[in-house]
Amino acid sequence: MSETVLQLTGIEKVYNRGAPNEVHVLRGADLTVKRGEVVALVAPSGAGKSTLLHIAGLLDTPDAGTVDIGGQSMQGRSDRKRTAVRRSDVGFVYQFHHLLPEFTALENIVLPQLANGVARGAADDRALELLDSVGIKDRASHRPGALSGGEQQRVAFCRAMANTPKLLLADEPTGNLDPETSDRVFGALMRLVRETGLSALVATHNLELAGQMDRRIRLDGGYLRQD
Template structure:
């Protein structure tokens, strides 16, 4: 049996530590995501879902608890090792695409691969293949400003998958789109995830979209509960 894509155990996180107004955002979070499983994280704004995603994605560290990515315990790992795992094993998608405006769609997908040591011809081939999967290969040479909101987010999806990660973390990936475009883009995202066998933790306010995933969890008073 393969290791879980992500395992969180006893994760706690507080802000303003030591002060009377300390905010306990996460209070002993436990979560396991199996290989190939797509999990919806449902929580209102301010509940701590972004904090949880940042800890899962090694962008932040918990006050206590353990984070395992693909079976590797990341506790106490060097910044260099955490960066390597984050760059190669984890893909990130945000509500706003955060594409680099001075680069084309293709280049935005190529750049993270170059940073990971992939040769440019191979990186460009993979970028074109990913753009074809999401149906916008004809827009490869356009900069973000020339793309629609849905197209920009599709490029962001491709960038997140550029280095073939095993785990995808998404924070309101369709939250900045109108309902019709949101549905279309979500379908594209799920097709990408299923086609590549990715595991995913996707935060969303949209209960209809959440219901299409394998499992739903809710962040409530700093702890996770099944929906």
């Protein structure tokens, strides 16, 4: 098994190329995330954090540079292969939970497993195990509208972990929460990540939260720099 879970090399991304308002968001960004490592990505709004996470998670393609996940290059891979890798190896958490409102907390965690070929009984067991690990197993039958903001985000964490990914990508995962709830929810996320040995890249404005991770990198002028 590769010790490197995510390798970004020379990543470039330009919007409106050739136009007067051309924007160079990434200018040769390099990043390595090792197995079991939790890395904080710190930058102001509009600096390109979300763009970098989307490229790392195969939701977007760079204009130049390469992305390797789990030691496998994604260069030239078909959309089908990229989708398969994203579904099995990458988990996403966003600032807003994006849970499906018509489904229960349990079902929101079961659905990505079913899409990945897991049997329903095993998917239910996995979902309940994850909900229990973040302290809200008793909320399994509740729909998102009946959950607090902190509970919704913890369900979103569980959904991201459902298929046992190698890499978790989180974009301001506690940005919509008040400070007390943010600390509690982030603590649940970190326990879950540490218990599973998962690698994570977490974009955050919160320097206190960033300080709890293994190291901090800064996106500055399109380049990634070690803080």
